Amino acid sequence: MSFYEYKDTIAEGDLVLAYVTRALIKPIYVKKGEIFNTRYGHFEHDKMIGMKYGEQMPGAKGYGFIHLLYPTPEWWTLSLPHRTQIVYTPDSSYIIQRLNVTPGSRIIEAGTGSASFTHSFARTATLSGKVFTYEFHEPRYLEAKKELAEHQLANTTITHRDVCNDGFNVEGEDIDGDVVFLDLPSPWDALPHLESVISSTRRVGICCFSPCIEQVDRTVKALEDLGWTQIEMVEVAARRWGTRKEMVRTVEDAVQRIRDIQSGRKNGIEVMKRGASEEPSEKFQKTSKGYKTPKKSTKVKEGDEDFQWVNVTKSEAEIKSHTSYLTFAYRIPKIESK
Numbered sequence: 001m002s003f004y005e006y007k008d009t010i011a012e013g014d015l016v017l018a019y020v021t022r023a024l025i026k027p028i029y030v031k032k033g034e035i036f037n038t039r040y041g042h043f044e045h046d047k048m049i050g051m052k053y054g055e056q057m058p059g060a061k062g063y064g065f066i067h068l069l070y071p072t073p074e075w076w077t078l079s080l081p082h083r084t085q086i087v088y089t090p091d092s093s094y095i096i097q098r099l100n101v102t103p104g105s106r107i108i109e110a111g112t113g114s115a116s117f118t119h120s121f122a123r124t125a126t127l128s129g130k131v132f133t134y135e136f137h138e139p140r141y142l143e144a145k146k147e148l149a150e151h152q153l154a155n156t157t158i159t160h161r162d163v164c165n166d167g168f169n170v171e172g173e174d175i176d177g178d179v180v181f182l183d184l185p186s187p188w189d190a191l192p193h194l195e196s197v198i199s200s201t202r203r204v205g206i207c208c209f210s211p212c213i214e215q216v217d218r219t220v221k222a223l224e225d226l227g228w229t230q231i232e233m234v235e236v237a238a239r240r241w242g243t244r245k246e247m248v249r250t251v252e253d254a255v256q257r258i259r260d261i262q263s264g265r266k267n268g269i270e271v272m273k274r275g276a277s278e279e280p281s282e283k284f285q286k287t288s289k290g291y292k293t294p295k296k297s298t299k300v301k302e303g304d305e306d307f308q309w310v311n312v313t314k315s316e317a318e319i320k321s322h323t324s325y326l327t328f329a330y331r332i333p334k335i336e337s338k
């Protein structure tokens with residue numbers, strides 16, 4: 001298992017992200033004899049060994065299932081143990097593109113926080129690049145250090161440091177950074193310390209990630225004073241779309257359903273309960289137009305072949321991705337005139 005590349009088959013000791021529901025994805029290390037318990041059933045680690053990543057795994061008692069996902073930075077972000085607010089993929093993917101992070105990039109990141117973004121940076125920079133990440137909160141630093149080692153992110157160096165006071169230099173390292181990402185309450189205090197660790201021969205890009213517009217204001221002023229150029233602030237607003245099947249219904253059926261609901265309300269809950277406990281002989285009836293429509297109180301599974309379905313797409317009602325403003329800037333190397 002590695003965040004840098006992909007493999008097919010699960011082995012003992014591997015990290016698997018158990019997809020239980022959209023809102024519940026659990027990281028587990030596969031260990032013989034252990035059981036992963038959920039309210040949807042329990043799942044034996046022994047049986048995961050030899051299964052393919054991406055496969056659906058049935059519960060041991062014959063009910064419920066999970067999917068066994070390969071740990072990519074994108075899935076890790078949705079399953080990691082939160083120690084802080086984190087950067088999600090709509091922001092991290094945009095930042096990586098705007099800062100031109102590529103294999104070989106030398107990245108400076110502070111603070112590490114839950115190391116969500118550190119994983120994306122490490123994967124994109126590959127082993128030919130390097131991520132220097134800094135965290136001043138000791139328990140968080142220790143957790144992140146342990147996690148980066150467990151995930152064998154060999155191109156990361158984490159330092160326990162207050163970068164606003166003590167800067168970014170790391171003993172024995174020529175940092176020579178060309179990408180900077182600051183997710184700190186006061187990036188303007190850290191900016192002057194970058195001068196000694198960023199590249200003087202390559203273009204350097206920076207992104208400061210701040211939830212308040214007042215922070216953006218101060219950051220822009222500090223960037224201008226220090227000679228950064230092309231300063232621009234953007235907000236990423238992503239909206240997810242999903243597809244599902246909707247049952248084809250006639251107007252007659254829709255009117256009947258409204259009547260059923262109204263009569264249910266009028267006659268009270270008892271009538272509704274009686275209806276629900278009646279065992280329907282067949283789960284559908286035919287409308288005058290020839291469509292099959294489910295009988296009252298019948299539960300129908302999406303896509304049930306007894307009915308007609310149409311594929312529909314729906315978007316989330318709200319845009320949930322905004323967590324911060326992204327302030328970008330660049331430093332262009334000075335060309336010496338002869």
Ligand SMILES: C[S@@+](CC[C@H](N)C(=O)[O-])C[C@H]1O[C@@H](n2cnc3c(N)ncnc32)[C@H](O)[C@@H]1O
Nearest residue numbers: 086087111113114115116117136137162163164
């Ligand atoms: C919001 S979190 C970063 C989350 C991270 N980007 C992620 O995706 O997981 C901010 C972190 O910066 C750390 N921090 C704040 N000021 C710092 C400083 N002066 N030096 C180093 N770390 C600092 C905090 O302790 C916190 O863990």
